[in-house]
Amino acid sequence: MPLTSSLDQIGENRLLDAWGRALRRHPAQANRMHEADAELLPLPGTGQLLALTTDTLAEEIALGFYTDPETIGWMAATMSLSDLAAVAASPLGLLVAVTLPRGAGGEYQAHLAAGLDGACEAVGTFVLGGDTNFAADASVTTTAVGLVEEAGVLRRVGCVSGEVVYASGPLGAGATVAARALTGDVGSGGRPFRPVARLAEARRLVGYATACMDTSDGLIATLDQLSRLNGVGFEITAPLPRLLESGALRTCQALGLDPLVALAQPHGEFELVWTVPARARERFEREARLEGFEPLAVGRTITEPVIRLCGEPPRLIDAARIRNLTDEVGSDPRKYVPALVAALR
Amino acid sequence: MPLTSSLDQIGENRLLDAWGRALRRHPAQANRMHEADAELLPLPGTGQLLALTTDTLAEEIALGFYTDPETIGWMAATMSLSDLAAVAASPLGLLVAVTLPRGAGGEYQAHLAAGLDGACEAVGTFVLGGDTNFAADASVTTTAVGLVEEAGVLRRVGCVSGEVVYASGPLGAGATVAARALTGDVGSGGRPFRPVARLAEARRLVGYATACMDTSDGLIATLDQLSRLNGVGFEITAPLPRLLESGALRTCQALGLDPLVALAQPHGEFELVWTVPARARERFEREARLEGFEPLAVGRTITEPVIRLCGEPPRLIDAARIRNLTDEVGSDPRKYVPALVAALR
Numbered sequence: 119m120p121l122t123s124s125l126d127q128i129g130e131n132r133l134l135d136a137w138g139r140a141l142r143r144h145p146a147q148a149n150r151m152h153e154a155d156a157e158l159l160p161l162p163g164t165g166q167l168l169a170l171t172t173d174t175l176a177e178e179i180a181l182g183f184y185t186d187p188e189t190i191g192w193m194a195a196t197m198s199l200s201d202l203a204a205v206a207a208s209p210l211g212l213l214v215a216v217t218l219p220r221g222a223g224g225e226y227q228a229h230l231a232a233g234l235d236g237a238c239e240a241v242g243t244f245v246l247g248g249d250t251n252f253a254a255d256a257s258v259t260t261t262a263v264g265l266v267e268e269a270g271v272l273r274r275v276g277c278v279s280g281e282v283v284y285a286s287g288p289l290g291a292g293a294t295v296a297a298r299a300l301t302g303d304v305g306s307g308g309r310p311f312r313p314v315a316r317l318a319e320a321r322r323l324v325g326y327a328t329a330c331m332d333t334s335d336g337l338i339a340t341l342d343q344l345s346r347l348n349g350v351g352f353e354i355t356a357p358l359p360r361l362l363e364s365g366a367l368r369t370c371q372a373l374g375l376d377p378l379v380a381l382a383q384p385h386g387e388f389e390l391v392w393t394v395p396a397r398a399r400e401r402f403e404r405e406a407r408l409e410g411f412e413p414l415a416v417g418r419t420i421t422e423p424v425i426r427l428c429g430e431p432p433r434l435i436d437a438a439r440i441r442n443l444t445d446e447v448g449s450d451p452r453k454y455v456p457a458l459v460a461a462l463r
Numbered sequence: 464m465p466l467t468s469s470l471d472q473i474g475e476n477r478l479l480d481a482w483g484r485a486l487r488r489h490p491a492q493a494n495r496m497h498e499a500d501a502e503l504l505p506l507p508g509t510g511q512l513l514a515l516t517t518d519t520l521a522e523e524i525a526l527g528f529y530t531d532p533e534t535i536g537w538m539a540a541t542m543s544l545s546d547l548a549a550v551a552a553s554p555l556g557l558l559v560a561v562t563l564p565r566g567a568g569g570e571y572q573a574h575l576a577a578g579l580d581g582a583c584e585a586v587g588t589f590v591l592g593g594d595t596n597f598a599a600d601a602s603v604t605t606t607a608v609g610l611v612e613e614a615g616v617l618r619r620v621g622c623v624s625g626e627v628v629y630a631s632g633p634l635g636a637g638a639t640v641a642a643r644a645l646t647g648d649v650g651s652g653g654r655p656f657r658p659v660a661r662l663a664e665a666r667r668l669v670g671y672a673t674a675c676m677d678t679s680d681g682l683i684a685t686l687d688q689l690s691r692l693n694g695v696g697f698e699i700t701a702p703l704p705r706l707l708e709s710g711a712l713r714t715c716q717a718l719g720l721d722p723l724v725a726l727a728q729p730h731g732e733f734e735l736v737w738t739v740p741a742r743a744r745e746r747f748e749r750e751a752r753l754e755g756f757e758p759l760a761v762g763r764t765i766t767e768p769v770i771r772l773c774g775e776p777p778r779l780i781d782a783a784r785i786r787n788l789t790d791e792v793g794s795d796p797r798k799y800v801p802a803l804v805a806a807l808r
Contacts, residue, residue, distance in 0.1 A: 134595075141576050157592035172559070172560045248517055
């Protein structure tokens with residue numbers, strides 16, 4: 119099967135496939151491996167799917183991307199709620215397993231709880247319960263639970279060439295957070311990172327989107343995974359500065375970096391990326407606008423299974439190499455940025 | 464409210480209550496804090512509750528109680544499935560967030576997966592999906608999801624004095640695991656620890672049990688928490704050797720320990736403990752036996768809010784001190800056992 123061998127070029131996919139081979143699959147599960155941002159399970163007699171997703175926030179804490187407990191809590195909630203958004207589910211709630219750094223007292227925990235609660239409140243949901251542990255390295259694992267009509271679920275698979283590609287908002291905000299941590303520029307007075315999972319926007323996509331995925335690993339990794347899953351390519355037609363969130367654009371300018379670095383680095387911003395057939399484009403954009411939602415047109419799907427930037431000449435992006443770059447440079451984030459810049463040249 | 468102040472004497476309850484104060488509560492949630500082993504949320508129009516529970520397995524790995532990855536996987540699955548059992552839910556599946564020790568290769572992961580899968584298969588359920596990370600300390604967070612009829616849910620609250628107290632099986636198996644690790648007696652050829660979550664047995668309790676909780680922290684902690692929640696006490700009337708799993712009894716004999724140590728130490732065995740009104744005792748036991756299930760009669764609920772062993776004279780157990788002992792002795796497990804023995808004297 120060619121798709122599998124294409125997926126196989128990415129280390130993270132190989133890891134997931136090894137787990138898939140080692141575990142029996144639920145016979146009623148409504149998604150295959152890789153096919154959706156959340157696990158989907160029919161609730162018999164209801165016409166609905168339970169959407170379930172679990173994720174651990176650890177690396178961003180270890181790298182110093184998130185230092186204050188409120189940001190850690192907010193991001194831990196948002197990363198899982200964003201996966202519910204990508205399947206267009208309505209959240210029922212969040213479960214939280216917190217591993218506190220030894221010595222974290224009541225104040226640390228209260229701020230962490232405030233972050234978790236704030237990210238839930240921003241999308242109209244609640245923390246239902248959880249568990250607390252202590253260890254050397256802090257981490258937070260969240261599990262988001264939601265419901266979605268079987269007929270309205272969004273998956274990563276289903277797009278063909280010739281469709282329009284959108285994002286739910288400007289991209290690259292995660293790059294600024296990473297750049298600040300890596301350059302030690304933590305006191306620059308920027309607003310804290312508080313992305314809101316795009317649950318409300320996702321419901322506008324139902325009936326239009328043929329494939330959808332969140333940008334938790336950045337735009338390029340998202341397009342690349344959609345490319346491998348669907349056997350299509352992606353052409354980015356929008357000028358990059360127009361895709362970039364203003365802070366990310368300023369970060370690239372300040373550091374003398376190609377704006378593409380902000381879209382290719384793997385610390386994502388939790389927007390959604392989705393495809394709409396060209397014939398439905400006008401109707402979709404009109405309806406979205408009526409509801410005050412301005413999707414960002416990113417580009418289009420193409421037959422050739424590559425990621426390229428429109429231009430004279432077009433630029434091909436070696437997305438496989440970029441996605442495997444962490445393995446290539448080891449876990450040293452300071453080596454990562456120069457390697458990424460070189461890989462994008 | 465006297466119950467709250469009683470719960471408050473236990474460090475773990477205070478920690479949970481602090482989180483409860485910091486987080487908004489879902490208005491439809493069908494359990495209050497402490498009231499059930501799993502979070503309960505109505506699924507509108509179905510008459511059913513979604514049962515959800517998340518837990519992190521970390522301390523038992525750090526202490527060397529579980530060393531091989533298959534045991535780690537099995538126990539991580541069982542601890543959350545056991546919480547579903549305690550509310551009499553039927554499992555829909557399990558989500559798994561694995562934090563691998565750096566350097567854990569494919570074989571380690573395959574054994575971990577086999578353990579997770581085996582514990583799920585033993586109760587007829589499946590791993591639905593998950594997430595993988597690497598860090599210095601290994602841990603596994605599992606989230607179990609299940610369904611239970613609103614009318615058939617079991618909670619920790621609801622027993623009164625004069626009821627019969629049962630356990631789903633012999634107790635103390637966790638003590639042997641802990642003793643082996645702490646004494647370095649790892650090569651004694653014992654069978655690996657593979658408790659099966661008591662999901663099938665829990666369904667036999669519906670209509671009879673007035674309160675139910677799993678023994679994930681050992682029998683005494685379980686009875687103590689039920690005591691604080693229900694404002695009743697517990698008298699253990701069964702001779703202790705009859706309550707003890709055979710390996711635990713041998714461990715106590717070999718180490719010259721009071722059998723009560725095996726029931727009071729906090730590494731549990733994932734049995735269920737529940738109460739049945741005295742008038743329903745005969746019918747319950749007959750029905751259970753017809754289905755091949757032999758519950759173990761532990762004792763009875765009493766008016767006085769204490770935990771005591773029947774005998775001449777009766778022995779009072781200082782359960783609050785025992786449950787807070789980890790805080791008292793610090794995190795050194797070698798100091799813990801002598802302190803526990805002294806506290807039980």
